[in-house]
Amino acid sequence: MAPTDTASKQAVGGGAADTAGRGAPRRPMALVVVGILVVLVVAATVLMLVERSSPPSPKSDAYPVGAHVAGFSIPRVDGAGTVVAPWVAHHAAVVMFFSKWCPTCAAEVARVARAVGTGDVGGVRFVGVDGDRSSSAAGSFVSASGVRFPVGHDPLLVVTSKLAPGSYPATLFVGADGHVAAVDYGVVSDMQLSVGLSKLR
Numbered sequence: 001m002a003p004t005d006t007a008s009k010q011a012v013g014g015g016a017a018d019t020a021g022r023g024a025p026r027r028p029m030a031l032v033v034v035g036i037l038v039v040l041v042v043a044a045t046v047l048m049l050v051e052r053s054s055p056p057s058p059k060s061d062a063y064p065v066g067a068h069v070a071g072f073s074i075p076r077v078d079g080a081g082t083v084v085a086p087w088v089a090h091h092a093a094v095v096m097f098f099s100k101w102c103p104t105c106a107a108e109v110a111r112v113a114r115a116v117g118t119g120d121v122g123g124v125r126f127v128g129v130d131g132d133r134s135s136s137a138a139g140s141f142v143s144a145s146g147v148r149f150p151v152g153h154d155p156l157l158v159v160t161s162k163l164a165p166g167s168y169p170a171t172l173f174v175g176a177d178g179h180v181a182a183v184d185y186g187v188v189s190d191m192q193l194s195v196g197l198s199k200l201r
Contacts, residue, residue: 083152119149
């Protein structure tokens with residue numbers, strides 16, 4: 001065989017080997033891509049399951065201080081009539097938003113309940129809005145917290161999403177004219193409560 005033929009075959013063989021060598025990494029790369037896709041699908045599934053099992057969250061379209069707040073009327077958690085926004089009857093009000101599944105609500109609600117009793121503090125009316133899904137959960141929470149002021153049940157968060165919080169707990173201070181005097185998010189301290197009440201008198 002001529003030397004040129006041998007060289008040509010070697011060149012062809014070498015080219016095939018090079019081509020095979022360049023193509024070899026494609027399989028591991030494909031496996032990596034598939035692995036990433038699997039992880040993303042699993043993560044999305046887990047997020048969907050968590051979202052479905054979690055209680056609904058209030059929207060964050062809070063009224064700013066100074067804004068006029070629409071009135072509301074919702075059933076009481078104890079079944080004894082309805083809770084009507086006090087400013088509809090020209091009473092200043094403190095509206096507390098809470099629920100049984102909120103980890104910090106129980107202590108706050110119990111503390112405020114002990115301080116305000118039936119909810120009439122110097123002409124300012126305290127009312128609560130409970131966002132639990134079931135009336136039994138709302139009723140048991142209110143009873144266990146020792147609440148004696150009126151509490152309405154808002155399982156679909158219709159009132160809650162319109163009036164104040166982006167999360168529980170939240171406290172809305174509304175003047176007798178229906179304008180927001182203050183909004184406190186999170187556990188309201190005694191000082192915040194005092195300051196908010198002072199803005200309503």
